[in-house]
Amino acid sequence: MRKLRRLNQFLEERWVTPAYAGLLLLAMNLFFFAAAVNSMAGWLYVITGMILGLLLVAASLPPRYLRGLMLERAKADPVHAGDRLRLTVFLTNATPTPRYTLQVIDPVPSGLRSATQRESPQKAIEELRPRQTVTWQYDLIPPRRGIYEWQQLYLRTAAPLGLFWCRRSFSVPQQVVVYPPVLQLQQCPLLDQLGQELSQEWRDRQHHLHVAQEGITRALRPYRWGDPLRLVHWRTSARYGELRVREFDTFSGGNAVTVALDTHSHWRGEDFEQAVIAAASLYLYSLQQQIPVQFWSPATGMLHGRPTVLRALAAIAPSETDAEYPLDSLLWLTAQWPSPEPLPPGSVTLLWGEPPSRQQGRLLWIDRDRPLGLQLQAPVSYPLA
Incomplete structure (x- = not known):
């Protein structure tokens, strides 16, 4: 069944495939041809030839019917996973004759569709007048972060006779950036205390600057x-x-919080996604509280600015890239304890995976069975000084 479906799609994109009415007419034509051979009746041969000519004309018209049509896209704004994503397609009839019964299909990547949405979005257009542009807008709720790219749009029709289906692809590139979801943190004692420490250190250095x-x-x-x-x-x-x-x-140096994400390949998939969500949430919370903040990972290096950091977090994945730690203290998000190399002084570790064997001074273990937002907003229960 799957092979038959692939063959049908291949023929529809390269040539045409018969619709239900076309199959009935083709079967009827074969019946008349068999009867004509059996009875040698000339009128049956005439009927067979007329039906065959009609089928050939019906098969040649749909590809021509799609010529002169133009497809364009509007740029999609970045969204967070779980938010509503709106995509816009423009279909223009650049010919002096109207077009009827068209179907536009957008083969969006499966990562943009929810679990209940198995088919690609599609739009039926009953009439497209000459020089007219039709706008098609539809919404998706992407479940996962990522940078999604696809190149094609499809136009499908059986017009004008409705006996054969034809589908043609149009090169219309599209890129959608889906940021990781962000937790709405009302408080984060971990970042608040780190920000106070860094501010005090910065004031001490400035005082030393004026005195000495x-x-x-x-x-x-x-x-x-x-x-x-x-x-x-x-x-x-x-x-x-x-x-x-x-x-x-x-x-x-030393006057900004550095949210650092370990991108080595010792992560579980779910734990890494939680760490990315935590990194995005901590970074945006710091910006909201006006705490100087920057993002670093071995794969991306040091990044600044909300759009740059969120785009990097949308595309980030575990890798074997190695890089030296920044000189500033880190808020280190990792699944490996202890760290293979000493972290900069004053760093704090957020650990996913197995809990540590004993209480550590600058380590916060993240329990995957508890809500991440509650753990990030919980009071700090270990000494930071």
């Missing part, structure tokens, strides 16, 4: 209006005959 001025001078520049007099380097100013002020090195 000797020995950290990077360069001398001419005095500008508004510069404090305490920055004037009097010895150099006396030498050049004009005021020169000191510029100091600023500390730029």
Whole structure:
């Protein structure tokens, strides 16, 4: 049955396949031909020839009927998994004659369709007037994250006689980016406390910058209006005959939370998806709370900005890519404990998989049988300092 269906689809895309009415007419023609051979009646041969001519004309018309039709797509905005995705297709009749009984089929990837939606989306168009454009919009609810690409749209018709089906493909590329779902975190003590630690560290460094001025001078520049007099380097100013002020090195590292995802291949599929959801949720929560944040993984390197990070998380997958850890402390999402290499000082590990054998100082074990959102919002029960 499956082979017969594939043969029918192959013929429909390359030539034509008979519709139900066409099969009945073909069977009737064979019956008349057999009767004509048996009785040698000329009128039966005439009927057989007329039906055969009608079938040949009906088989040649549908491919021509689809010529002059144009298909276009509208760009699809990125969505999160589980949200509504709207796709738009435009069908234009560029010919001076109308078209009837058309069917548009969009072979979207199976990852964009829900479990109950087995067939590709399709739209029936009764009439398409000359120079008219018909807009077809339909909605999908993608269940999984990913970057989905497909190239084709199909037009199918049995017009004008309805005896043979014909389907032709049109090259109309489409790309859809489905971000991972994001948990609506009302609080996250883990990130809040890390943000406070980093802010305090940054303030301490800035205080050290203003107090310990000797020995950290990077360069001398001419005095500008508004510069404090305490920055004037009097010895150099006396030498050049004009005021020169000191510029100091600023500390730029260690003042942002780095959400890091381990992409090595020791993950279970469900655990990795949970880790991706956790990474997206923690990153967006940090942005919402105005905590400086960045994302890092061995496969992507360091990334900044909401669209860039979410797109990377939509496409990310376990791999064997190796990379050195960033210098800043990490919020390390992994399924391997202990880490094969020491993490930067101050790092915290979120562990999926088997629970650790003993209580660890900077480790939070994620229980796959409990809601992830509740675990991320639970009070921190281990020392971070």
